[in-house]
Amino acid sequence: MYEISQDLSLDKKLEILSDAAKYDVACTSSGSDRRGQKGMLGNSCAAGICHSFAADGRCISLLKILMTNHCVYDCKYCKNRRSNDIERATFTPREICTLTTEFYKRNYIEGLFLSSGVIESPDYTMEKMCETLRLLRTEYRFNGYIHIKAIPGASSELINSAGLLADRISINMELPTEESLSVLAPNKSVKSIITPMSAITEGIASHRLAIGKDARMERAVINDRLSDTIFSDGRRQNGRIGADNRTEGIKDGKIIESINSAILSNNVKSGGIFLPADPKDTSLKRPFAPAGQSTQMIIGASGESDFDIMSTAQTLYKGLDLKRVFYSAYIPINDDSALPSLETPVPLLREHRLYQADFLLRYYGFKVGELLSEEKPNFEVGVDPKCDWALRHLEDFPVEINKASYDTLIRVPGIGPTSVKRIMSARRYGHVNFAMLKKMGVVLKRAQFFITCDGRMMGNIPIEEKFILNRLTDVDRKTAYDIQNPDNSVQMNLFNDFGLSAGTA
Amino acid sequence: MRVFICEHNWEAMLSCIYDAWSSKLGHQNIRLCTSAPEQYSLLDEYVTVSFDRGKAESVMDAVNLKISPQVYSEIAYAAMSSEEDALDTIYRVLILGFAYGPNVLKMVSYKDVARFFEIRRSVGNEAHHFIEFVRFHEIRKSLYVAHIEPKNHIVGALGAHFNDRMPSENWMIIDDVHKESIVQPKDEDFYFKKLSDDEFTRLLCTEEENDEYTDLWKVFFDSIAISERFNPKLQRNLFPIWKRKHAVEFK
Numbered sequence: 001m002y003e004i005s006q007d008l009s010l011d012k013k014l015e016i017l018s019d020a021a022k023y024d025v026a027c028t029s030s031g032s033d034r035r036g037q038k039g040m041l042g043n044s045c046a047a048g049i050c051h052s053f054a055a056d057g058r059c060i061s062l063l064k065i066l067m068t069n070h071c072v073y074d075c076k077y078c079k080n081r082r083s084n085d086i087e088r089a090t091f092t093p094r095e096i097c098t099l100t101t102e103f104y105k106r107n108y109i110e111g112l113f114l115s116s117g118v119i120e121s122p123d124y125t126m127e128k129m130c131e132t133l134r135l136l137r138t139e140y141r142f143n144g145y146i147h148i149k150a151i152p153g154a155s156s157e158l159i160n161s162a163g164l165l166a167d168r169i170s171i172n173m174e175l176p177t178e179e180s181l182s183v184l185a186p187n188k189s190v191k192s193i194i195t196p197m198s199a200i201t202e203g204i205a206s207h208r209l210a211i212g213k214d215a216r217m218e219r220a221v222i223n224d225r226l227s228d229t230i231f232s233d234g235r236r237q238n239g240r241i242g243a244d245n246r247t248e249g250i251k252d253g254k255i256i257e258s259i260n261s262a263i264l265s266n267n268v269k270s271g272g273i274f275l276p277a278d279p280k281d282t283s284l285k286r287p288f289a290p291a292g293q294s295t296q297m298i299i300g301a302s303g304e305s306d307f308d309i310m311s312t313a314q315t316l317y318k319g320l321d322l323k324r325v326f327y328s329a330y331i332p333i334n335d336d337s338a339l340p341s342l343e344t345p346v347p348l349l350r351e352h353r354l355y356q357a358d359f360l361l362r363y364y365g366f367k368v369g370e371l372l373s374e375e376k377p378n379f380e381v382g383v384d385p386k387c388d389w390a391l392r393h394l395e396d397f398p399v400e401i402n403k404a405s406y407d408t409l410i411r412v413p414g415i416g417p418t419s420v421k422r423i424m425s426a427r428r429y430g431h432v433n434f435a436m437l438k439k440m441g442v443v444l445k446r447a448q449f450f451i452t453c454d455g456r457m458m459g460n461i462p463i464e465e466k467f468i469l470n471r472l473t474d475v476d477r478k479t480a481y482d483i484q485n486p487d488n489s490v491q492m493n494l495f496n497d498f499g500l501s502a503g504t505a
Numbered sequence: 506m507r508v509f510i511c512e513h514n515w516e517a518m519l520s521c522i523y524d525a526w527s528s529k530l531g532h533q534n535i536r537l538c539t540s541a542p543e544q545y546s547l548l549d550e551y552v553t554v555s556f557d558r559g560k561a562e563s564v565m566d567a568v569n570l571k572i573s574p575q576v577y578s579e580i581a582y583a584a585m586s587s588e589e590d591a592l593d594t595i596y597r598v599l600i601l602g603f604a605y606g607p608n609v610l611k612m613v614s615y616k617d618v619a620r621f622f623e624i625r626r627s628v629g630n631e632a633h634h635f636i637e638f639v640r641f642h643e644i645r646k647s648l649y650v651a652h653i654e655p656k657n658h659i660v661g662a663l664g665a666h667f668n669d670r671m672p673s674e675n676w677m678i679i680d681d682v683h684k685e686s687i688v689q690p691k692d693e694d695f696y697f698k699k700l701s702d703d704e705f706t707r708l709l710c711t712e713e714e715n716d717e718y719t720d721l722w723k724v725f726f727d728s729i730a731i732s733e734r735f736n737p738k739l740q741r742n743l744f745p746i747w748k749r750k751h752a753v754e755f756k
């Protein structure tokens with residue numbers, strides 16, 4: 001390892017520490033709505049604002065950096081691991097504050113995304129990060145968006161301080177089973193990740209209850225219209241996040257068990273729990289992580305199936321009320337026998353399928369058990385998860401557009417939450433036909449196989465799996481190819497697929 | 506047909522609406538616009554209307570009181586459009602508004618109302634675009650200036666957002682196309698200002714000033730991209746090249 005003296009120039013540090021942070025996928029600035037204030041710098045807009053798009057097509061919304069890329073840990077998949085011989089650098093708190101506020105004033109960014117390698121110990125690192133945020137919020141009077149990455153193993157007190165200073169906190173799950181964690185991230189354990197995660201869940205829920213909101217995070221409105229979603233148990237319960245939100249019977253992976261037991265042990269404690277935070281942070285009078293908690297899993301570094309990954313995601317949504325789970329296609333940067341070889345292609349299509357499935361959980365009322373099973377543990381390459389589900393349930397189709405319920409319509413391939421809303425409101429004034437569906441944003445080249453308008457299908461279509469599958473794969477083939485090979489083609493945007501605006505989180 | 510022409514500013518447009526309305530020629534026999542036609546027609550008669558405070562205020566009051574304040578702010582917003590038929594469409598919507606009241610904007614099956622929303626939406630989209638991609642440049646210690654080149658007269662629509670975002674900084678946004686600007690002195694209210702040619706020329710070169718954070722931003726912009734996911738086509742879809750003119754990271 002190079003020993004870098006602290007007189008490295010600011011642009012060199014920025015280069016090293018943003019390069020080291022780039023593999024973190026979350027860059028959204030959404031979820032907090034906060035007006036500006038005289039004497040302060042910054043506000044926050046619930047929908048999030050993108051300020052640029054990098055050469056990989058990803059949106060730039062936050063100054064995404066590590067505080068330091070020194071690390072005492074040795075996670076196999078990580079560029080910053082102790083055993084790698086790379087240039088190292090550390091920002092001072094003031095450097096981070098200046099970069100954030102100066103970039104912000106030029107309208108380059110919406111705020112800061114601060115992560116870090118572990119120096120000395122998780123607590124020491126977390127303390128340094130909190131110190132930086134405190135300086136930014138007080139002396140630099142920064143009122144914009146902050147996303148902080150909590151360090152696995154950090155104490156609840158520090159987590160609580162971080163929650164009061166930031167808009168969103170996340171801890172990376174990285175790997176969806178204990179087994180691969182112990183192989184690939186030997187210094188981390190399920191416990192060291194789940195414990196702070198549930199401390200954050202508690203902190204958010206307590207603060208939400210204290211200001212008169214539902215304990216659980218807001219979800220897309222469409223969920224209120226659907227009879228049974230992964231969020232509905234918690235809604236009805238309208239109170240604490242408790243034992244009822246355990247995910248049972250889908251998979252006996254160790255992580256899911258530990259999440260469940262963490263939820264149980266939290267549930268034993270009673271009422272709103274406030275962890276003792278640094279009084280300086282409590283006096284800032286900020287809400288606790290108003291934009292919620294998120295996490296990220298690496299896809300393709302270890303042997304887990306899509307079923308493992310999605311089951312873990314669902315458990316995190318249900319059990320710990322995470323706002324978002326992100327999926328990050330593994331990019332082979334380290335040559336290591338425990339890892340896929342350096343030539344392994346980045347699994348971009350698989351990542352895309354997981355995001356599609358994630359949308360199905362959060363916007364369409366699907367549950368993981370409906371999409372995947374022990375027998376069918378991975379998504380299809382050729383068709384998206386929703387079409388795949390529909391093809392396996394042809395007996396439920398076609399559905400009549402002018403009669404079907406929210407629950408039924410939302411499951412039709414080619415129909416999304418926005419078009420369901422439009423169909424429902426148009427139905428109040430008269431009959432809906434195919435031409436109107438097209439105007440409402442329904443993708444007829446998918447939907448046509450599954451719907452009737454006043455009893456008639458759009459063409460003469462046999463409801464036969466093989467036939468429909470062939471037609472749908474034709475629709476999808478180009479897209480699938482483009483996603484896996486971004487260099488020589490136009491990549492479809494996930495958000496376009498779903499008719500949602502970018503930045504939705 | 507009589508064509509009423511006025512300058513592209515809100516008060517002049519209101520005055521123009523007043524004159525058109527009181528001409529009593531029959532709504533189908535008149536047209537309103539904010540720019541002289543490219544080709545004059547011998548069959549039409551052209552009248553230039555200039556700003557008149559009394560006329561503007563009486564239209565303002567009539568819309569606010571007889572239709573609704575919401576409709577007033579919607580038409581004022583849409584009036585930032587540079588579409589040739591924007592003012593005429595607003596006029597048609599007002600005719601409907603005076604007949605049917607505040608629900609006029611729900612009557613989307615009327616072609617004028619539908620067109621009004623098209624215009625309104627394109628103004629809104631462009632304003633949103635600049636909320637994302639305006640780039641300020643520090644020209645003197647703590648004075649931030651941005652240049653934009655919008656199709657519509659949207660600089661006014663950016664004031665509220667940036668005022669909320671940085672109320673305690675000195676900043677201004679200059680529309681190079683229409684020579685209009687929004688100015689915010691530290692801790693004060695922001696205001697709209699039409700720029701004189703002299704002011705405009707003096708402000709033109711602010712982007713040439715050396716701002717060290719521009720370079721740091723470029724460093725960040727380059728190193729944050731993952732080369733294994735290199736995807737310039739996606740980047741171009743999301744941030745088309747013609748929109749990048751003042752985005753310093755592409756220079």
Ligand code: SF4
Nearest residue numbers: 071073075078081117
């Ligand atoms: S803790 Fe692991 S993942 Fe995080 S920086 Fe250190 S080595 Fe990388």
